[in-house]
Amino acid sequence: MKRITTLLTGAASLALVAFGAQAETKIAHVPGGPHPFFADWEPASMAAKEDFNLGAADYRFPQKWELNLQNDLLESLVTQGYNAFAIHPGDPVGSVPTLNELVGTGAPVIAVSACVNDPSDVSFCLASDAGVSAYTGTKHLIEAMGPGTKKIAHFTGWLVEPNTQLRIDGVAKAAAEAGVEIVQVIADIDAPEPAEEKIGAYLAAHGSEIDGVITTAWVPAVVASNAMRRIGDQRIKMVAIDHDEVVMDAIRDGYVVGSMLQNPYGQAYVAAFAADKLLNGCEVSADAPFADHPLTARFIDSGAPYVDAGNVDARADVDRAMTEELMRKVEADFLSCN
Amino acid sequence: MSLVSFDAQKTVWGPTVRRLLLSNEFGLLLLIVVFGTLFYSVSSGFLSSFNLNSMSRAAAINVMIGFSMMAVIATGGLSLAVGAIGVCSAMVCGWLLQEIGMPWPFALIAAIAAGAMLGAINGTIEVKTRLHSFIVTLATMSLFFGIMIFLTQAQTYRGIPASFVSFGRMKVMGLSAMLGPALIVAVALIILYSFTRVGKEMLAAGAKPEAAMLSGVRVGRMIVLAHALSGGLAAIAALLLVARNGAAIPSMAGQQGQDWLLIAFLGPVLGGAVLTGGKISVVGAFLGAVLVTVLSNGLLLMQIGDFWLQATLGAVLLLAVLADLARRKFLERRAQ
Numbered sequence: 001m002k003r004i005t006t007l008l009t010g011a012a013s014l015a016l017v018a019f020g021a022q023a024e025t026k027i028a029h030v031p032g033g034p035h036p037f038f039a040d041w042e043p044a045s046m047a048a049k050e051d052f053n054l055g056a057a058d059y060r061f062p063q064k065w066e067l068n069l070q071n072d073l074l075e076s077l078v079t080q081g082y083n084a085f086a087i088h089p090g091d092p093v094g095s096v097p098t099l100n101e102l103v104g105t106g107a108p109v110i111a112v113s114a115c116v117n118d119p120s121d122v123s124f125c126l127a128s129d130a131g132v133s134a135y136t137g138t139k140h141l142i143e144a145m146g147p148g149t150k151k152i153a154h155f156t157g158w159l160v161e162p163n164t165q166l167r168i169d170g171v172a173k174a175a176a177e178a179g180v181e182i183v184q185v186i187a188d189i190d191a192p193e194p195a196e197e198k199i200g201a202y203l204a205a206h207g208s209e210i211d212g213v214i215t216t217a218w219v220p221a222v223v224a225s226n227a228m229r230r231i232g233d234q235r236i237k238m239v240a241i242d243h244d245e246v247v248m249d250a251i252r253d254g255y256v257v258g259s260m261l262q263n264p265y266g267q268a269y270v271a272a273f274a275a276d277k278l279l280n281g282c283e284v285s286a287d288a289p290f291a292d293h294p295l296t297a298r299f300i301d302s303g304a305p306y307v308d309a310g311n312v313d314a315r316a317d318v319d320r321a322m323t324e325e326l327m328r329k330v331e332a333d334f335l336s337c338n
Numbered sequence: 339m340s341l342v343s344f345d346a347q348k349t350v351w352g353p354t355v356r357r358l359l360l361s362n363e364f365g366l367l368l369l370i371v372v373f374g375t376l377f378y379s380v381s382s383g384f385l386s387s388f389n390l391n392s393m394s395r396a397a398a399i400n401v402m403i404g405f406s407m408m409a410v411i412a413t414g415g416l417s418l419a420v421g422a423i424g425v426c427s428a429m430v431c432g433w434l435l436q437e438i439g440m441p442w443p444f445a446l447i448a449a450i451a452a453g454a455m456l457g458a459i460n461g462t463i464e465v466k467t468r469l470h471s472f473i474v475t476l477a478t479m480s481l482f483f484g485i486m487i488f489l490t491q492a493q494t495y496r497g498i499p500a501s502f503v504s505f506g507r508m509k510v511m512g513l514s515a516m517l518g519p520a521l522i523v524a525v526a527l528i529i530l531y532s533f534t535r536v537g538k539e540m541l542a543a544g545a546k547p548e549a550a551m552l553s554g555v556r557v558g559r560m561i562v563l564a565h566a567l568s569g570g571l572a573a574i575a576a577l578l579l580v581a582r583n584g585a586a587i588p589s590m591a592g593q594q595g596q597d598w599l600l601i602a603f604l605g606p607v608l609g610g611a612v613l614t615g616g617k618i619s620v621v622g623a624f625l626g627a628v629l630v631t632v633l634s635n636g637l638l639l640m641q642i643g644d645f646w647l648q649a650t651l652g653a654v655l656l657l658a659v660l661a662d663l664a665r666r667k668f669l670e671r672r673a674q
Contacts, residue, residue, distance in 0.1 A: 041379060066597050067589060067590060076638035078389075079392075080381065080383065080639060090493065090588065097584045
């Protein structure tokens, strides 16, 4: 009887140890600051908590788009017990020391929707290729403008945002290949007030001199879509970015040709899945087929599909399909869970 | 005999202890202990080694930012350009390290000199034009930052030597090594304002400029010197940030360096600096910045920081200014 009791106690202890070895994942999704692009991260966190049975999955953001505030927030989240992170880095270089410190505590860190410069200790970067997306969007714009000598303007985001320079380069590359002239790049306008002011003033003064507009940041896309609707003649062709309803409506009504999507929901959801796996025994595959990226050698392209009038009403399906494909790809090709 | 000696002790220590207990510095220390205890009771992680290191690192930077504003407040002015000057200095340092390949100790000295020069420009404009420092530094904040963005094309300098960056990670007795420079500067400032003629003349220029002038103090020169000192201190704060981030980043103090402003005023004002000039407390400014850091960290840990952090800090600044006003009225009444 005593032996049986000992055996049972031992088995129970082993089970407890085995159960305890599975760390309860508390993941924080942290963008660089408040921005409409990240609105989908909160429902993605909630869905990930439910679907992957996580201890916690929370969307926490610094009050302002400021690197130091993000660093302070991240450090406090470690103290609060979060042990996995999906982070849009506030700066591709300046974020690295803090992210390395988080990894030093044993927490897997995934850069989401923007990458950090190598070398860093982050597991990988899961994002749309901003440069390729801008390049592809510009190609669509050039196609929409038709043949002949064309001039375009480029409205984009904060210069200090990791992706902005990549986008400027992507647009420049596509324009150079097609012999299209970029007459103006207006950057640092990913907020309503500067975007309204600068885009409005530019189109009022030079609208008649350009044939197309490419926007590669959320707020400029929204403001320029409204401007196209106000101008109304649909002579200037425009390709936008992201999925704000203002942009989607402008596509439906023919004022905007199309938009390059990024699927922030899917990025955050899959990042939570991968971080949970990495915390509980999985590793990044040694032979993971990472894509090329100017900042990092550990880049997973989450895709950047194009929506236009033909598929704008099926955007949710496009996002869902992207998320499922991304999830499958990450689990099968990038994680090793022996 | 013993009774006499006891009475004598009482007469010596009584007012001293009372003065100490009523001092700003003691009040701040008490608040730090009270809030520290409160935050520790809410989150045991508050005193974890990870958090202590993070907090002391943030405190070191906040202390230096506070000192840079305090230097100008001493002469009765203010500088809205401390953030812009700090970022410009950091970018100078980054450029010298990455593009010129200068050894990092020389690059640091050059960056501090650049900060002091930009500060001196502020002071010179203020003295020559007789405009209020608010207007002068509001303009130069945009000017300095705009020129820096133009020259650097808003690019980050990443070629910071590992030995310098590792300083930002270094710990001494569980606290960040970055507290070291903050303490050294604090001691230097105490010596400056308490034991040197220049420091005392700066305070005199701030307290009563006309009287100081009659006493032979060159008030204009003191104002320029105070701004130069402020610029140099802002540069040191920015260099600490460079060590923390491992890069000189144009956005490290927000748009036009404005993100430093609240913290720049909080430290010295909480520490008992009189905004009209003439009275500052180095120890008070140090403790004020530490209190702000403790508050910021604790509010974040309590998970109410995301939305309320800035509002709380703003409220603290307002309360400190009102307390300062009440104290001055009280002192005036006592003097009458």
